[in-house]
Amino acid sequence: MGRYILRRLLVAIPTLIVISFIIYAVLALSPIDPLSAFGADPRVPPEVRENIRRSLGLDQPWPIRYVKWFTALIQGDLGYSFMSHSPVIGLIVQRLPNTLAVVGVAYVIGVLIALPVGMISAVKRYSLVDQVATTFAFIGFSTPTFFTGLLLIIIFSVNLHWLPFIYNSNLKIEDLGSFLQQVKQSIMPITVLGLFDAAVLTRYVRSEMLEHLPLDYVRTARSKGLRERAVILSHVLRNSLIPVVTLIALGVPAVFAGAIVTEQIFRVPGIGEMLVRAIFDGDIPVVAAVVFLFSVLVVSFNLVADVLYAVLDPRIKYT
Amino acid sequence: MSATATPLIAMAPARRASAGLWSNALYRLRRDRLTLAAATTLTVLVVLSILAPLLAEHVFDRSFEQQDLLKTYHPPTLDPPAYLLGGDELGRSQVVRLLYGGQVSLFVGFVAAFMNLTIGIGLGLISGYFRGPVDDVITWFITTLNSIPIIFLLIIITTLFAPGALTLTIIIGLLFWTGITNFVRGQTFALREREFILAARTIGAASWRIMFRHVLPNILPLIFVLLAIDIGTIILAESALSYLGLGIVPPTPSWGNMLSNASTYFSRAWWLVVSPGATIFLTVLCLYLIGDGLRDALDPRLKGAS
Numbered sequence: 254m255g256r257y258i259l260r261r262l263l264v265a266i267p268t269l270i271v272i273s274f275i276i277y278a279v280l281a282l283s284p285i286d287p288l289s290a291f292g293a294d295p296r297v298p299p300e301v302r303e304n305i306r307r308s309l310g311l312d313q314p315w316p317i318r319y320v321k322w323f324t325a326l327i328q329g330d331l332g333y334s335f336m337s338h339s340p341v342i343g344l345i346v347q348r349l350p351n352t353l354a355v356v357g358v359a360y361v362i363g364v365l366i367a368l369p370v371g372m373i374s375a376v377k378r379y380s381l382v383d384q385v386a387t388t389f390a391f392i393g394f395s396t397p398t399f400f401t402g403l404l405l406i407i408i409f410s411v412n413l414h415w416l417p418f419i420y421n422s423n424l425k426i427e428d429l430g431s432f433l434q435q436v437k438q439s440i441m442p443i444t445v446l447g448l449f450d451a452a453v454l455t456r457y458v459r460s461e462m463l464e465h466l467p468l469d470y471v472r473t474a475r476s477k478g479l480r481e482r483a484v485i486l487s488h489v490l491r492n493s494l495i496p497v498v499t500l501i502a503l504g505v506p507a508v509f510a511g512a513i514v515t516e517q518i519f520r521v522p523g524i525g526e527m528l529v530r531a532i533f534d535g536d537i538p539v540v541a542a543v544v545f546l547f548s549v550l551v552v553s554f555n556l557v558a559d560v561l562y563a564v565l566d567p568r569i570k571y572t
Numbered sequence: 573m574s575a576t577a578t579p580l581i582a583m584a585p586a587r588r589a590s591a592g593l594w595s596n597a598l599y600r601l602r603r604d605r606l607t608l609a610a611a612t613t614l615t616v617l618v619v620l621s622i623l624a625p626l627l628a629e630h631v632f633d634r635s636f637e638q639q640d641l642l643k644t645y646h647p648p649t650l651d652p653p654a655y656l657l658g659g660d661e662l663g664r665s666q667v668v669r670l671l672y673g674g675q676v677s678l679f680v681g682f683v684a685a686f687m688n689l690t691i692g693i694g695l696g697l698i699s700g701y702f703r704g705p706v707d708d709v710i711t712w713f714i715t716t717l718n719s720i721p722i723i724f725l726l727i728i729i730t731t732l733f734a735p736g737a738l739t740l741t742i743i744i745g746l747l748f749w750t751g752i753t754n755f756v757r758g759q760t761f762a763l764r765e766r767e768f769i770l771a772a773r774t775i776g777a778a779s780w781r782i783m784f785r786h787v788l789p790n791i792l793p794l795i796f797v798l799l800a801i802d803i804g805t806i807i808l809a810e811s812a813l814s815y816l817g818l819g820i821v822p823p824t825p826s827w828g829n830m831l832s833n834a835s836t837y838f839s840r841a842w843w844l845v846v847s848p849g850a851t852i853f854l855t856v857l858c859l860y861l862i863g864d865g866l867r868d869a870l871d872p873r874l875k876g877a878s
Contacts, residue, residue: 268716395857397808399815400849403835407842514812551719
């Protein structure tokens with residue numbers, strides 16, 4: 254097992270290096286100009302502009318910049334933002350709690366909805382519950398989150414005035430009142446994302462359970478006189494959860510990616526919102542760092558999923 | 573292709589003698605009212621979008637960029653028909669813009685999906701059929717591409733190259749094929765070990781002939797399922813990009829950028845949000861339902877599982 258993980262980690266290293274190179278090359282070859290903020294200002298003389306360019310290290314060819322960036326990166330230095338001149342790592346640490354508070358909670362809720370609903374849906378196939386759940390799931394993953402989000406804002410913020418539609422990240426939870434406020438401002442983004450995640454996962458859980466229900470071991474369990482409850486919960490569910498657990502692990506990075514849009518709708522100052530702004534500003538160090546960290550997240554969760562699979566299913570041999 | 577030669581067909585009791593795969597599927601599809609309704613709705617949406625210029629000229633009497641500053645934020649009305657779905661912040665006809673937006677969104681979805689399909693099938697067949705180092709390289713490439721969150725790649729590339737509809741189509745077409753390749757590769761792996769492939773090789777058929785004439789027809793049915801789902805996913809991705817201001821850029825209307833535009837004015841004119849949003853939802857829902865229905869029709873063993 255240890256050897257397997259080690260091998261996978263070693264394979265991940267060249268992959269990450271290639272990814273970092275692709276990201277940096279795409280950014281460097283782009284017509285993006287980090288000085289565009291000054292570009293429109295005729296009061297900035299050319300020599301000052303050249304000095305700024307040099308101070309940002311932009312006078313060197315990009316392969317050299319890449320090597321420098323990458324050497325710093327493996328030492329844990331993500332560089333400095335062109336815009337705020339503060340360390341990128343600080344910006345990320347500052348934004349991460351907001352993203353986790355919305356995206357993380359939404360994903361957990363999505364999983365908690367999907368497991369029981371998917372299970373009941375499969376066991377009571379074609380029942381009313383199944384049909385309602387299937388309908389909701391289809392609606393859930395066909396609706397763009399930005400549309401659901403806008404609809405919720407129009408209904409609950411604009412018309413009913415129940416919920417605020419701009420996320421206040423300065424809110425500190427000190428007492429019950431501020432906690433309620435936090436709940437109120439998170440309800441809509443969490444609902445939008447959570448329902449979307451739940452819709453997708455419900456279908457997975459359902460189809461996994463459906464695949465296991467007609468198998469021989471289920472019939473054996475029934476014929477030896479186990480109650481239906483025990484058959485479903487400790488036989489079918491256990492076995493069908495194996496791929497579901499790995500899917501949940503694989504879905505984590507995708508959830509972060511999907512959060513970009515949700516953060517944009519509700520003005521949640523999280524990582525995704527920072528990325529979109531950095532792209533528009535031409536803030537290359539921030540973009541490169543965020544995208545690279547996301548890739549690390551994807552690669553690690555792929556590994557986590559594989560390891561989980563092997564741990565949960567003794568039939569799988571890791572080689 | 574006889575029904576028993578393919579692993580994708582269930583051992584369902586044959587209703588009629590010598591029913592082929594497609595006629596069997598068609599028979600089942602005809603009874604699947606939901607899928608038929610979805611297919612009809614999608615066809616109507618596609619036809620309406622194609623007819624956009626005609627409808628704009630003769631029915632609504634408006635071009636998609638024609639402004640009327642006296643009728644800004646006009647609520648939906650039947651008279652004049654141009655404001656059937658209301659007017660936007662410049663008094664442009666929402667319904668006409670929606671039709672033209674459909675041309676763009678559907679074009680991106682269908683064309684990019686066909687690009688994905690071509691790349692996906694090609695690489696999947698090669699990878700699964702030849703195995704060995706070729707397969708290793710392709711698999712590694714896919715793993716790497718999949719490790720870069722595709723939405724980021726898309727966001728970065730589209731920002732950098734400020735694409736029109738065609739460029740965006742090509743970019744999406746070049747990025748979203750990995751799922752199809754993985755599927756085709758897996759199926760090819762299994763199929764190449766079967767007797768009819770061995771038979772083909774024995775009589776001296778060339779590799780490309782085996783891949784395209786013997787392996788491909790056996791996976792084609794389920795590829796149509798993937799195609800429907802792929803188009804839906806692409807339309808969602810395009811609209812999300814346009815919503816972020818990174819996809820199709822105004823003044824060219826697309827469903828995504830109309831929604832993005834409307835999100836600025838939602839407190840004044842909620843109907844501007846509802847029509848593009850509902851259209852995206854309807855289109856994607858239809859595509860997913862068609863994918864689901866097609867799979868049930870082609871492979872009844874999988875019925876209800878998705």
